[in-house]
Every structure is written in structure tokens, then in C-alpha cells.
Amino acid sequence: MTSEALTVGEVAAWMDEHFPPELQEEWDRVGLICGDRSDPVTRILLAVDPTEPVVNEALDWGADLVITHHPLFLRGTSFVSADTAKGRVVHRLIRAHAALFNAHTNADAATGGVAETLAEAAGLDPKTWRPLEPNSAHPELGIGRVGELPESTTVEALANRLAELLPESPAGLLVAGDPEREAKVVAVSGGSGQSLLEAARAAKADVFVTADLRHHPALDFLEEDGAPALIVPSHWASEWVWLPRLAAALELWAGERGVALETRISKVVSEPWDAYIPTLTSDNVEL
Ligand SMILES: [Zn+2]
Known part of the structure; x- marks a missing residue:
């Protein structure tokens, strides 16, 4: 001592x-x-x-x-x-x-780092997870994780689970894909995971949880067969x-x-955004 x-x-x-x-x-x-x-x-x-x-x-x-x-x-x-x-x-x-x-x-790549903490938040079984993009020198570690939930759930239930565990932030949580879709294999990557979209599909993920997806890459990705549903928290919240x-x-x-x-x-929410205003409130706009 x-x-x-x-x-x-x-x-x-x-x-x-x-x-x-x-x-x-x-x-x-x-x-x-x-x-x-x-x-x-x-x-x-x-x-x-x-x-x-x-x-x-x-x-x-x-x-x-x-x-x-x-x-x-x-x-x-x-x-x-x-x-x-x-x-x-x-x-x-x-x-x-x-x-x-x-x-x-x-910290994204290491044991007990960002990806594994997000994988835990999603409820993945640690015995089943592996890196989405293995490190070349240490392939058991690397960026993101993909693994299995102990029991299947739905995309909606998984999104709700994450919404409860992630910190409150103006950007909230976006979901792409059928909310009733079965979720068993889940890929996660804290921060910007756009470059990992194909890795999530190749890993046969039912859902990919990541942030900062741009319009065209995400839309093009979702139109192709075998694309996982997407759950998109803010970059800040996911890390x-x-x-x-x-x-x-x-x-x-x-x-x-x-x-x-x-x-x-820190109590600072270091997202670029300060307010969220839903846009479906106007009678003048019909989609
Ligand atoms: Zn980041």
C-alpha cells in the first residue's frame, strides 16, 4: 500500500x-x-x-x-x-x-474497448463475437465486432434496448429496415462504420449498429440482397x-x-447538434 x-x-x-x-x-x-x-x-x-x-x-x-x-x-x-x-x-x-x-x-480494437462495450450493450454473447475488420498483426482483435445474441429478437426490440442504454443526445437513434425482422447475428462498430457496411453483410449480420452513414452509400447498400438492417446512433453516443x-x-x-x-x-454532449425537431408536423407537406 x-x-x-x-x-x-x-x-x-x-x-x-x-x-x-x-x-x-x-x-x-x-x-x-x-x-x-x-x-x-x-x-x-x-x-x-x-x-x-x-x-x-x-x-x-x-x-x-x-x-x-x-x-x-x-x-x-x-x-x-x-x-x-x-x-x-x-x-x-x-x-x-x-x-x-x-x-x-x-481503444476501438482492444479487448474491453469501444467495440466490445457496444457489443455488450447490444447483448451479444462474448463467446461468439469476433472483429468485423481484424487487425493484421492481431487478428483476434480489430475494428467492430460481430456475434450472436443468446436469443433471437427483432430489429425493433434491439433498437429499443440500445435506446435505453445509450446516453441521451439530440440525434437519437435511426433505424433502417423491417422492424419485425429477426435479429440474431449482430454487427457493431462505434463511430463512423460506413467503410464496414460490406463486412457486416459478408458476416451475415441481420443488423449492423453503427454511426455516421451517408445518404447514398446507405441507400445503395440497403437495396442489395443480404443487407443487414441498420441501427444508427449518433457517433458521440456510440463511443x-x-x-x-x-x-x-x-x-x-x-x-x-x-x-x-x-x-x-464529462457531462458535455459533444455532438455537433443541439436540437432535434421532428419534421412531420406540417399540414402543408404531403408525402
Ligand atoms: Zn469516433
Whole structure:
């Protein structure tokens, strides 16, 4: 037992152990975005996006580390001045001696990551699931999961189950396909899963749960034989599900180490959208 606080470096090493950086996609950026590995950590705020409101919330609470799913800078940048929102994020964190760490596609791919948490939320039997897009070096891991429900259900019942488990968000949940269709084999991928549409069909999924599907690819896909029904939560909500699980795992680890650690899930709904207004309310429009 020790009463010493964890350090940024120790938390970063724990994250890398559970969500190995080598599982990240080639284009991705994961790891310690800013911060000093020797600084102490007693409060960690977890969020999907490292936006200004998230960082303000973290620092108002007294967090010394923010862990997000998405990177702050995915592409190279030449400026981190406080002229931009991303620059202000860096400035505010450094002034507060706080750190920012992210685990993105490595967290999608790993055991206990985003895809597996979404697969659990959908009710899939862990003994049956496998990656939708296996990692080339670690084929037992990878992006998305496809597996079986212990008992068949319907697309509608599965959508309702997910609606109860996902966080409240303006975008809600969209469904494509016959609501009465049997759902036994289910594919899931947190975030944008458009590139995995064909993989979901090839895996003979009855339903594919993923976000950010564009009009033409989704419409063309649904017109072809063997296309799974689609359940489409918001990008944010589909990845948010991982945060409570990560918070619990971090607290368990700190407890085993005998160090004080508080975690909190950000209350910021970092979707681009702020309001949902149904459009079938006008008498002037007849379809
Ligand atoms: Zn994402």
C-alpha cells in the first residue's frame, strides 16, 4: 500500500497496456497529447472529444488529466496559439498543469474497448463475437465486432434496448429496415462504420449498429440482397458507452494500488447538434 498519487506517466502506461498503441490505424494519433509524465494524477475526466467545453469542465472540477477517445490534432498543425479553440485547449491545460491523453482506434480494437462495450450493450454473447475488420498483426482483435445474441429478437426490440442504454443526445437513434425482422447475428462498430457496411453483410449480420452513414452509400447498400438492417446512433453516443467502463477499470486499478483516484464522465454532449425537431408536423407537406 502506498498513499502516493499516480503520475501521468503511470496512467499513460496503464492505458497503453490495455489499449496497445500498435492496434491503432495507420492514419491515427493516440497517446499523451500534452502533459508532463511526472505530474501527479488524482482526478481524471473522461470524454469522447477534447473540446473547449470539456476541458473547461475538467479544470473547473480540478482534474489533472483528461482522457478522450478522439485526438485533439489528427493532422499536423503549425500553430497552437490561443487564437483557435484547439490552441486554447492546449494553453488552458498547460497553465493548469493538467494533461490530455487519448485512445482512439486502439481503444476501438482492444479487448474491453469501444467495440466490445457496444457489443455488450447490444447483448451479444462474448463467446461468439469476433472483429468485423481484424487487425493484421492481431487478428483476434480489430475494428467492430460481430456475434450472436443468446436469443433471437427483432430489429425493433434491439433498437429499443440500445435506446435505453445509450446516453441521451439530440440525434437519437435511426433505424433502417423491417422492424419485425429477426435479429440474431449482430454487427457493431462505434463511430463512423460506413467503410464496414460490406463486412457486416459478408458476416451475415441481420443488423449492423453503427454511426455516421451517408445518404447514398446507405441507400445503395440497403437495396442489395443480404443487407443487414441498420441501427444508427449518433457517433458521440456510440463511443460514449465505453467511458463508464473505462472509469470503472481505472478506479479498480487505483484501488488495488492503494492510491486515491477520482474519475468523472464529462457531462458535455459533444455532438455537433443541439436540437432535434421532428419534421412531420406540417399540414402543408404531403408525402
Ligand atoms: Zn469516433
